[in-house]
Amino acid sequence: xxxxxxxxxxxxxxxxxxxxxxxxxxxxxxxxxxxxxxxxxxxxxxxxxxxxxxxxxxxxxxxxxxxxxxxxxxxxxxxxxxxxxxxxxxxxxxxxxxxxxxxxxxxxxxxxxxxxxxxxxxxxxxxxxxxxxxxxxxxxxxxxxxxxxxxxxxxxxxxxxxxxxxxxxxxxxxxxxxxxxxxxxxxxxxxxxxxxxxxxxxxxxxxxxxxxxxxxxxxxxxxxxxxxxxxxxxxxxxxxxxxxxxxxxxxxxxxxxxxx
Amino acid sequence: xxxxxxxxxxxxxxxxxxxxxxxxxxxxxxxxxxxxxxxxxxxxxxxxxxxxxxxxxxxxxxxxxxxxxxxxxxxxxxxxxxxxxxxxxxxxxxxxxxxxxxxxxxxxxxxxxxxxxxxxxxxxxxxxxxxxxxxxxxxxxxxxxxxxxxxxxxxxxxxxxxxxxxxxxx
Numbered sequence: 001x002x003x004x005x006x007x008x009x010x011x012x013x014x015x016x017x018x019x020x021x022x023x024x025x026x027x028x029x030x031x032x033x034x035x036x037x038x039x040x041x042x043x044x045x046x047x048x049x050x051x052x053x054x055x056x057x058x059x060x061x062x063x064x065x066x067x068x069x070x071x072x073x074x075x076x077x078x079x080x081x082x083x084x085x086x087x088x089x090x091x092x093x094x095x096x097x098x099x100x101x102x103x104x105x106x107x108x109x110x111x112x113x114x115x116x117x118x119x120x121x122x123x124x125x126x127x128x129x130x131x132x133x134x135x136x137x138x139x140x141x142x143x144x145x146x147x148x149x150x151x152x153x154x155x156x157x158x159x160x161x162x163x164x165x166x167x168x169x170x171x172x173x174x175x176x177x178x179x180x181x182x183x184x185x186x187x188x189x190x191x192x193x194x195x196x197x198x199x200x201x202x203x204x205x206x207x208x209x210x211x212x213x214x215x216x217x218x219x220x221x222x223x224x225x226x227x228x229x230x231x232x233x234x235x236x237x238x239x240x241x242x243x244x245x246x247x248x249x250x251x252x253x254x255x256x257x258x259x260x
Numbered sequence: 261x262x263x264x265x266x267x268x269x270x271x272x273x274x275x276x277x278x279x280x281x282x283x284x285x286x287x288x289x290x291x292x293x294x295x296x297x298x299x300x301x302x303x304x305x306x307x308x309x310x311x312x313x314x315x316x317x318x319x320x321x322x323x324x325x326x327x328x329x330x331x332x333x334x335x336x337x338x339x340x341x342x343x344x345x346x347x348x349x350x351x352x353x354x355x356x357x358x359x360x361x362x363x364x365x366x367x368x369x370x371x372x373x374x375x376x377x378x379x380x381x382x383x384x385x386x387x388x389x390x391x392x393x394x395x396x397x398x399x400x401x402x403x404x405x406x407x408x409x410x411x412x413x414x415x416x417x418x419x420x421x422x423x424x425x426x427x428x429x430x
Contacts, residue, residue, distance in 0.1 A: 037281040
């Protein structure tokens with residue numbers, strides 16, 4: 001018995017760590033229960049929510065068509081500018097997000113817990129997705145890949161409490177570190193020097209400093225509130241992610257590794 | 261106990277599936293209701309100490325394999341809830357037949373209120389110091405309310421699944 005358990009642990013360890021092995025084994029055990037429950041519950045849920053929210057769906061569809069038109073217009077206008085920027089950044093030897101290859105993926109699951117902001121996606125190692133790669137969607141950075149399997153990956157969202165991102169803003173050379181504040185709480189930055197000119201609405205984007213976890217120029221968040229403490233030499237920021245993290249269905253994994 | 265082990269384990273796995281497929285996506289005020297903590301608690305209230313701890317371990321471990329939170333912590337919190345509830349269950353507190361109707365929901369609500377705090381405190385021992393940055397109070401309140409509402413139906417399921425053990429004891 002003990003020898004069998006030891007052999008199993010060794011096999012699990014060799015094939016990607018004990019926890020990773022346990023995750024895979026447990027997934028196999030629970031999967032049939034989840035599939036059965038999904039097969040029954042999802043159609044009923046969709047039918048109920050469809051019948052209750054039909055007018056919302058129509059309104060949302062019209063709004064999306066309008067936004068798609070706007071996006072197409074902006075894409076046409078931005079094409080020439082993007083080309084110019086790419087040429088400039090290439091000549092300066094700085095990576096540019098528009099020139100980096102991406103892999104499109106679909107969100108397959110959201111974090112099942114209150115204490116970790118993660119999502120699972122449909123592309124993994126077999127598609128070139130590696131740990132550390134940035135993930136973008138809905139017009140901004142949404143997170144980074146933290147675990148991969150051959151056909152899937154887990155992305156830690158920027159609002160996760162363990163997430164930290166180096167950002168800058170405008171034409172400033174000042175860099176800040178912002179961090180996630182939990183699933184429902186957006187992002188924040190503490191101890192920001194008073195001489196930093198940040199106001200509500202200021203857009204923050206990745207700074208791409210040497211050794212940074214993300215390439216430069218990806219929009220991350222906007223300042224939603226500046227909190228000043230009387231007598232303090234610093235202030236705190238509350239930030240709202242640029243991307244709508246609650247409604248991410250499709251996303252792009254940027255094939256860029258922090259070490260490159 | 262052995263006769264009830266199979267039905268209890270199957271119900272536990274099914275509830276982990278319900279947790280992952282339904283309750284984890286059906287958020288209330290952005291909060292996930294943790295059925296995987298309520299289930300060991302109600303099994304404990306049925307007076308089945310060993311089975312409640314078993315369900316806590318099984319549901320916690322299987323749940324944690326699907327989450328990027330500290331591995332095993334959900335199981336540890338579940339075991340703490342299960343053991344405390346089973347102490348009460350052994351004394352007949354929270355029994356569906358003999359106690360007042362509100363006792364089981366009240367105990368479950370206290371469990372749901374304290375479980376997220378136990379999780380955050382437990383996180384310190386796994387060197388996860390930032391778990392408390394999440395919406396802790398919101399999580400406590402929503403889970404307390406949900407546990408109160410769901411405790412009686414789940415207690416019936418626990419009694420049904422654990423019925424083999426009760427009959428074996430008699």
